[in-house]
Amino acid sequence: MKHKGFVLWFTGLSGSGKSTLANEIYKKLKVNGTKIEKLDGDVVRENLTKDLGFSPEDRDENIRRIGFVSNLLSKNGVAVLASFISPYIHQRKDLRAKVENYIEVFVNASLEVCEARDVKGLYKKARTGEIPLFTGITDPYEAPDNSDIELRTDELSVDECVNQIINYLKKKGFIFFD
Numbered sequence: 001m002k003h004k005g006f007v008l009w010f011t012g013l014s015g016s017g018k019s020t021l022a023n024e025i026y027k028k029l030k031v032n033g034t035k036i037e038k039l040d041g042d043v044v045r046e047n048l049t050k051d052l053g054f055s056p057e058d059r060d061e062n063i064r065r066i067g068f069v070s071n072l073l074s075k076n077g078v079a080v081l082a083s084f085i086s087p088y089i090h091q092r093k094d095l096r097a098k099v100e101n102y103i104e105v106f107v108n109a110s111l112e113v114c115e116a117r118d119v120k121g122l123y124k125k126a127r128t129g130e131i132p133l134f135t136g137i138t139d140p141y142e143a144p145d146n147s148d149i150e151l152r153t154d155e156l157s158v159d160e161c162v163n164q165i166i167n168y169l170k171k172k173g174f175i176f177f178d
Ligand SMILES: Nc1ncnc2c1ncn2[C@@H]1O[C@H](COP(=O)(O)OP(=O)(O)O)[C@@H](O)[C@H]1O
Pocket: 012, 013, 014, 015, 016, 017, 018, 019, 020, 021, 083, 107, 117, 119, 152, 153, 154, 156, 157, 158, 159, 161
């Protein structure tokens, strides 16, 4: 299988399914010989943007740096899977303008479902005030209205979501068989 460089940018609330979907897509494309890189919130914050916190300014700078790196990879033919809440409309507008072959995936599940999943126990901490400025609770998530792919992960299975993404990549010619 051949492929172009592109960036699948997963945006959505904590617990909506960004990392889960990125991991599944990674496995699927990797076995087919794709040059592929995953950028995920926690690992990136630990290594690339450790100096930043969760104020609006720091959130912007975090996304700006990751967008910069994603663009370099994409321009050089790498498939990038970027999983970041990226809560603000202006952040994603900026990414779309600057990142080559930017594909926005809105990983959409209701706050109620994400909070019930509470994969990392963060919502609980946000509710007690242990974590201030938590997206969806004490900081806004500005839902996209112009994403390239929207997936209701509170209605669809992981497999169904993965298939939709793969079909999109095929349809748009980002991955293809020679
Ligand atoms: N269709 C779906 N897509 C992605 N995750 C799903 C889906 N349905 C249920 N889940 C579950 O939701 C949780 C999402 O957690 P995670 O991927 O860590 O979220 P995020 O990275 O957005 O914070 C996982 O436990 C996953 O198994």
